[in-house]
Amino acid sequence: VRRPDDRAVAPRPPLDQVLARRRVVSCVGPGGVGKTTTAAALALRAAMTGKRSLVLTIDPARRLANSLGLKALGNRETRIGEDLFRAAGLRPRGEMYAMMLDLKLTWDELVQRQAPSPERARQILENRLYQKLSTAMAGSLEYMAMEKVYELHSSGRFDVVVLDTPPTANALDFLRAPDRILDVLDNDAMRILLGPMLKASRIGLKLFALPTGLALRTLARFTGQDFLRDLAHFVVAFEGMYEGFKQRAVQVKRLLAGPETAFVLVTTPSPLSIEDALFFHRSLQADGITTAAVAVNRVQRDPHRLGGPDSAPALREALQLAQVPDGGNPPLSQRLARTLVEQATLADLDRRQVQELSRTLPGVPLYVVPRLRKDVHDLAGLWQIDEFLSAAEE
């Protein structure tokens, strides 16, 4: 029985054509769906077609390093060497770079750039709270990823920057991170609350005014005095820098929401991943950002696309014809029948999920990458993915 293959999606142009004019490509989606691999494949495609591309990854698990066969990536861009291309049988017309975000370093650089004086920058960098905040604060990673993308984009050194976003549970965290963090750095509420402490901090008293007011006293019970004291120092050190940070955040947001940036939704056909991906899509929509494309990784192909019988008795006959002994326990024909059923089940589940996703996102070009038989861990593997993403039509 010959059945159509499982890639039943609407006609659409190749993905690199969809992204041709974009200078920032952000791969978003839930964790574990192959965002890093997709991001690296897109950067590779751009490099192959003559662009100078950079893929920026943020993941602490160093997955991109794995994908590119690199041992380590610093916070600085690393050019993917000729030897790796040659090993994959590829001849790029452009150049490909990769970078892994160093969270702490990116924060430090931002502070140094925004501080009115080196002295003030030093004060902040040495603040105990800053040292913890810069790496531990929720949304910090997302904010710095955006910051770094903006910096790389504005440097003009790359035709396209592909961002592999952190596996944020909540898409809103990702898009709203700059606002949230800027709120921490400067808000009137905190000023009112910490008022007495700020005063003391500003005139440089070593001995602190005790927290006044019930609210502050209770908070001190909650957090301890040291914390509030560090916080007051921190707020004072950041004084006057807020405007600079805010302007920067506005620019970053403008770039992300603008026509130069594309968001590519990445998912697998697993219902949980699709659910999360759709949540991302809706969050983007709520912020006025359209999803440029959706890539579905690891889609099981239906063995029946190749034809042949699938029942145990018919397989038994087919084995006889091919002079293959029907041995083993259970016999080969039975194991084959079971395996066909299982693999067809996987393919059918995936096909339904992809169709449903395609219906849910009308007008968004959808690309299916089948489940590959080998892990993708080198340029050759990435290029194989590119071929699926760039297929004109299924």
Add this chain to the structure above:
Amino acid sequence: VPRAAPDSRAELLDRRLVVVTGKGGTGKSTLSAALALAASRRDKRVLVCEVTARERVSELFGRPASGPQIRELAPNLYSVHVRPPEAMREYGLMILRYQTLYNLVFENKVVRYFLTAAPSLAEIVMLGKVFWHAAREMERGRPRWDLVVLDAPATGHGLNLLTVPDVFLGIVSEGPLARDMRDMQSLLKDPARCRTCIVTLPEEMPANEAIELHRALDQHGLPQGALFLNGVFEPRFTPQERTQVARGGPLLAAAADAVESHEARADLSVRYRQLLGKEVQLPLLAVPYLFDRSFGPQAIEKVALAIEAAL
């Protein structure tokens, strides 16, 4: 090489708190649900705490979402969705003890603003609530829960959650919250009371992430219980059979494709089982791939049986 485990696998469910973490999409919620089911079958009263944005465990049992209220999902098995706003309120009340004081302070606009902006506060209050269920909640003179299963966020965020006491105590060393954080830290680091389990898949990236997570947990002094290798395919065809079927012509084309798909995944299962066995000094529990059309109570039942068999 014999892996001498001072903690036999059977003891995993005898802790007060079992934390389940691992890469996104590896099946943390499924394993959390199955562990809870296995424990409940041993006459333990179990609470599953979910702390990620979306609740899943209740759905896996075919029940409506529990939300912030503890709900029974199966005999002896309960779940709760721990969310920052409710956790903040409950935890604040626990520490301040008086509703009026809580209202006065926490309902104060200025303070609320401060609290939503404070670093890691969401993690602190969520962990605080889980800790309360695992270590403090009493009923008729005995702990209300024999076992609390924490379905933790994925790797990076999961590690952030578990190390939040370390981070917090690095900033704050006094006050009731610091004392609580210290208790929480000692629970998470006490191998007799708490174990963190890692869930992974037989694929390169999840396996590497599991190895790194294992090392990171070790470095933070967080005792671990087991490594669950989820979605395992067992080899089904001999190399000779593979070759013969592949050469079997058009009549065996679909069968050959199915065989290769199956064996490709079985090869990965074997490879990563070996790698993980070598790199991760934990009991490794293989959970077979399930072909269920929907992931519901039946699937959880199968996973629980697989775990039971391995324990």
